[in-house]
Ligand SMILES: Nc1ncnc2c1ncn2[C@@H]1O[C@H](COP(=O)(O)OP(=O)(O)OP(=O)(O)O)[C@@H](O)[C@H]1O
């Protein structure tokens with residue numbers, strides 16, 4: 001989930017949640033065979049880009065049989081593109097006997113997302129949080145992870161509120177965020193101070209003002225008792241961090257407002273590859 005959208009300044013931050021996305025890769029003689037388990041995103045642009053990046057980097061001229069398992073809907077702001085890209089890159093590298101470092105996975109993952117046109121800034125912040133766990137702040141313009149910290153998950157739940165409708169990333173321009181740079185910098189300061197939930201709330205208002213995405217569901221979550229809530233990614237989904245004893249009540253109020261609600265925990269564990277899952 002987003003803490004700070006990088007479209008305004010290039011600095012972006014995200015916190016990992018316990019949603020699971022994974023990929024299995026098997027080299028074949030030729031072609032690209034793809035199976036979607038759970039969610040079917042309806043397009044293969046990212047899968048094709050990831051296969052092309054790994055094959056090019058490792059000199060593989062054969063094909064791939066790939067299985068991608070995701071429980072999160074795409075094009076909602078939930079960082080599915082970055083998480084799927086990481087999982088594909090790591091699994092294909094492993095299948096070819098290479099053991100990439102986390103920074104290699106992130107470099108190739110950002111490249112694949114750019115090739116597939118599913119990112120505005122490269123989204124290293126999103127890829128970083130998904131791969132490394134915890135809170136990650138990155139300078140997406142220079143391609144540097146600036147901060148990685150554990151977060152305290154004790155007593156908290158994350159509610160995702162997912163409205164109907166999708167946002168097509170290629171329609172988003174960074175210029176729309178220009179008038180909101182001072183507010184985005186304030187969200188950055190809050191995040192660096194460890195006030196993540198306040199940063200999420202301010203960031204959500206920035207994204208709403210820049211892109212015209214509805215901020216009312218996040219406001220409803222705050223009124224119902226969330227510690228912080230805001231549009232995540234480019235929207236339209238919202239993420240709310242809530243005390244666990246209020247989670248049921250806040251989830252019900254989001255559901256009554258017509259949102260699909262998914263419940264998770266904050267996640268500090270990094271992603272794994274070459275492992276029994
Ligand atoms: N399960 C999946 N399998 C394969 N590709 C996927 C999957 N989920 C998402 N994608 C790819 O990612 C694209 C969506 O990326 P997009 O950046 O628009 O959404 P997002 O990552 O949820 O948003 P944001 O970056 O704002 O959080 C899809 O069109 C598809 O190409």
Ligand SMILES: O=C(O)C1=C[C@@H](O)[C@@H](O)[C@H](O)C1
Pocket residue numbers: 002004005006007011012013077079118119120121122123125126169232233234
């Ligand atoms: O496409 C992108 O580059 C981004 C998308 C959103 O998830 C943002 O939150 C992220 O900071 C950058």
